[in-house]
Amino acid sequence: MLKPSSGCPVDVAENWLEGYRKEYGKGTYNYSTPLDLFGEFTEEYMKFFFCVHKSVKNSSLIPRYQTYWEPGRYCIIRSNGTCPNGFKSGYAQMDDSDNKVNLLQNGGILPDGYFANDTGLYFCCRDDGLVTNDIVLPRKNPFVLYMATGETKCQAVKGMTSSIQYLVFNDDKSGNRVITNGTLPTIKIENNNTMLFLCHYKPVECEITGCTDKDGEDVHPSSEHTKNCVTKNNVQYTVHFLTVVGCSVESKCKLVGEEWSVLRAEGCVRQVCQMQIVNNTEKFLVKDISQGCDWKGVCKPENSTWTDDENCVDYRCKKLTLGGGTVVRTETLSYGCKWNGKCKSADVAWSEDCLSRKCVVVVNETHVQRQVMSTVEGCQTVGSSDCHAIDSNWTETQNNSCTRLTCTQNGQALRTKVLERLCQDSEKKCHPVGASGFQAEIQGMVRTNCSCLAREAGVMVQCPG
Structure with a gap:
């Protein structure tokens, strides 16, 4: 493997051998920040080191240092001429500068590859499991793996946290001799540059009460914890990153596609959470989509x-x-x-x-x-909201009497005028003055053969007996 900045494993140092390669390209080298590799990485050249695991003769050490590789989606650098069971071999060769061949350097023990006028590496890759399923590897020291072809995530490793990093080899522009074949990790080749992605792993710091992940968050055993849109859980003292669901805005999580408003001094803006792929990594970004007017703390589009x-x-x-x-x-x-x-x-x-x-x-x-x-606009019935138009007629009843009324207009004034007064029978029907032979209710009793008589103050119902 490429030697991490923390060094090769040291528990049984005699089982690990080291070597290095110094190479020059035709232009400027680029690297991720951070780059947790041991070596010299400049714009003009890179000098990277390897940790090469030699064969173990002591059978008591085999379970620990000649690890059984579990199914998953990941790659390693090949050594000793063959890939472990379950892996397929591939080869990638970068085209070093023809003008600086005399500056190329090798030292120590190198893995399988080509280290002469150009730099080539053999890889072993497997694609027989889920990248999200934990595999077991020695977890005492940091180490480096590589993402399988087309993968955008690092293989989950029990007890380890990972970060995606990269090296950009600047290949010779003339007579480019970049070679790739077989099964390779995620490599991007364009504009005479070869971009190699790597996964740097380091142990999770665990205590009895829980684990501390790479962000410094404590996650208790058999529990889930969500902060800044990332949901994590801790199973057997290993922190798993379950989901990244959106954009963290003022300690709240906004889902991808979710829109909201933000007030500003000049008004307000409508924003949305978007997901983009940057360097094969999901990035969640807040974008302004429209302006608006601030109205009492509410953003109006x-x-x-x-x-x-x-x-x-x-x-x-x-x-x-x-x-x-x-x-x-x-x-x-x-x-x-x-x-x-x-x-x-x-x-x-x-x-x-x-x-x-x-x-x-x-x-x-x-x-x-x-x-x-x-x-x-009309005359109103006393004690009612009924409104009667000008020149209309209507009847009102009260105390066993009926009054026919009309609405008249005199200039701008409206007046209710009495047209006729009538008598009311026991069935609430109205009878004119002079009418007789109808029933009427007098002092709570129904009388028969009653008559309607005119009086100065109005009308009166008269019944015999």
């Missing part, structure tokens, strides 16, 4: 309209072009009148208690005048 029910004013969020840019402003569309707790639009009439009412609004440069104007 541009071109939207709303009503201030407390003051009966209609507004619109309007987009303007100023100084080569765009801004949004809240503009007033119209005013209304408050009546019985509700807003009435200007110049819209409504009827109420025989009155026609209308909201009248006058706007000038200095102030806004609003008032409700009322016009009588």
Whole structure:
């Protein structure tokens, strides 16, 4: 494996041999930040070191240092000429600069590969398991694996946390001799550059009460913990990163595609959580999608309209072009009148208690005048909300008598006029003066053969007996 910055395993140092390769390309080298590898990594050249595991003769050490490789999706660097069972071999060769062959250097024990005028490495890869299923490897020291072809995540390893890092080999531009064949890890080749992705692992620090993950979060055994949109759990003192679900915004998690509003000094903006793939890693980013107007702490989208029910004013969020840019402003569309707790639009009439009412609004440069104007439109029945139009007739009953009325107009004044008074029988029917032979209720008793008589104050029902 490539030698981590922490060094090769040291428990049984004689089982690990070290070597190095110094190579020059035709241009500028690039590296991830951080890059947890031991060596020299400059823009002009890279000198990287290897930890090569030799064959173990002491059978008591085999279970520990000649690990049984479990199914998964990952790659290792080949040594001793063959791949372990379950792996397939592949080869990748970078084209070093022809002008700096005399500067290329090798030292120590190297893995399987080509280390002459160019640099080539043999890999062993497997694709027979899930990348999210833990495999067991020695976990006392940091180490390096590689992602299987097309993979964007590091293989889960029990008791370890991982980070994706990369090296960019700057290949010779003339007569490019980049060679790839077989089954390889995730490698990107473009613009005469070979980008090799690696997974750096380091042990999880565990205590009886729980584990501390790479972010410094304590996750108790057999529990789940969610912070900053990442859900983790701890099973047998191994912290697993279960899901990354979105963008962390003010200690709250916004799902991918979720939209929300943010207030700013110049108004407000509508934002959305988006997921992008950057260097084969999922990145969750907050993007502005539109401007808006701040209205009492609420973000109103541009071109939207709303009503201030407390003051009966209609507004619109309007987009303007100023100084080569765009801004949004809240503009007033119209005013209304408050009546019985509700807003009435200007110049819209409504009827109420025989009155026609209308909201009248006058706007000038200095102030806004609003008032409700009322016009009588009919005659109202006493003790009722019934309204009768001008020149209409109707009958009202009270105390065994009936009164026929009409609504008359004199100039702007309306008056209710009595047309006729009548007598009421026991069935609530009305009879004119002079009528007889009907039943009427007198002092709680129904009498027969009653008559309707005229009196100065009105009418009277008279029954024999």
